[in-house]
Amino acid sequence: MIIGVLKEIKSGESRVIMTPIEAGELVEDGHKVLVQSNAGANAGFEDSEYTAVGAEIKENMKDIYEASDMVVKVKEIEPIEYGLIKEGQIIFACIHPAANREEVDALIKRRAIAFTAEDTHRFGSPNCEVAGKLGALMGVHYLLSINGGRGQLICGIGGAPGAKVLVLGAGIVGKGAAQIVSSLGAQVTLMDINIGILRHSEEIFPKNVQTMFSNQQNIKKILPNIDLVINCVKWPKHREDHLITKDMLKIMKKGSVIVDVSADVGGAIETYRPTSHETPTYVIDGVIHYGVDNIPGAAPHTTSIAYAASVFPHLRAIANDGIVEAVKKDGYLRRSLTAFKGVLTHEETSVIQNRPWKTPEEVLGLIDCNYLDYVPKATSTKEKKKNIK
Incomplete structure (x- = not known):
């Protein structure tokens, strides 16, 4: 198989989905790896490191799309790429399909085979x-008065306590945030x-971390004393309520900070809107977002x-075994199938965008397969399937 690695074009995005380590492994497996020039440069991986393991460098994304059976990247497929996608081409990226209708339109129209990496x-x-x-560190940064905050140091000093931090959600994201702020001496809920x-x-966690059940009443109770809120709750896209509403900002301290790591528009933080690394913050009712x-x-x-190491087993399985065998063996890869040759196969997207869909098992002919790896659904957003004739 010919696998193409794209250079990221989203503003502020410098990651690369495949380092020279993974490229070399695929070459050893007998595959051809094409890497867009400088795809890994901003992440510290030079073109020469890729060629040293047998990969080939291509000058631009058009060359990658034209020559590749499978195209891989970190972030979403951008509009400039839509017309380059070939029928039957495998796309592996963080597509975020439910929030990107135009992108899904393009994948279906171009009859691509698309996997959304965040579900794998x-x-x-x-x-x-x-x-x-890193979101926790950004919150620490913006609490300082020179960055617009109320001048609260995250750690305590003699005679003055540390910041009070509320972390919403105790999954991988929330635990990571809590680990950082607690190690710096904050009082964490x-x-x-x-x-x-x-x-x-x-x-x-150490004793400066206390736990509480997450609900709006508990949040209201402690919010007036909180310096930094770090939201790590992945909000179901069908829900219309919020954990922190716009009105609740009025009870927060002026110069306090909300870091919305989950970045869900209309999600747990009602006042959230996406920003960039160039212009990362905005202020509503005196609260930095x-x-x-x-x-x-x-x-x-x-x-x-x-x-790169975490997604590599999926890319290798697709390349070595083909799509059907790869998704039979790994339910996480199967549930991430988003579009298959003109058919939507992603349940959450069908609900949010009111589209007809089919399950991955249907489009791949796996309904009666007795050897599937069954895994939890990627989201709680679901609806009775609408058939496509």
Whole structure:
């Protein structure tokens, strides 16, 4: 198989989905790896490192699309790429399909075979861990008065206590955030809806981390005393309520900070809107909002090493075994199938965008297969399937 690695074009994005390590492994497997020139440069991987393991360098994305059976990248497919996609071409990227109707239109129209990478992680994405930890550091940064904040130091000093931090969600992202701010000496409240997760958090975190059940009443109770909120809750896209509403900003301290790592428009933080690394913050009712929706892009070297290694088994399985065998063996890869030769195969997207869809098992002829790896659904957003004739 010919696998093409694209250079990221989203503003502020410097990660690469494949380092020379993974490229070399695919070449050893007998595949051809094409890498767009400087695809890994901003993450610390030079073209010469790719050619040293047998990969070939192509000058632009057009060359990659024209020559590749499978095209891989970190972030979404951008409009400039739509017309380059070939029928039957495999696309592996963080598509975020439910939030990107135009992108889904293009994938279906071009009859691509698209996998949305964020749904493929059996043990959680390294991007999530980086986002939680780096998002916490961004919150620490913006609490300082020179960055617009109220001048609160995250750690305490003699005679003055440290910042009070609320972390919403105790999954991989939330635990990463809590680890950072607690290690810096903050007084941390970690909220979740799962008692088992909260018990585990009590065991693994120091005594400056306390846990509470996550609901709006508990949040309202403590919010007036909070300096920094870090939202790590992946909000179901069909829900129309919020954990922190616009009205609740009025009870927060002026110069306090909200870091919305989850970056869901209309999600847990009602006032969230996406921002960029160039212009990362905005202020509503005196509360600083940090809304960058690709936080890990600020640490591309570290993130790329971990992320490339985590998705590589999927890319290798597709290349070595073909799509059908690969998804039979790995339910996480199967559930990530988003579009297949003109058919939508992603349930959450069908609900949010009111589109007809088919399951991956249907389009791949696996309904009666007795050897499938069954895994949890990627989202709680679901609806009775609408048939495509």
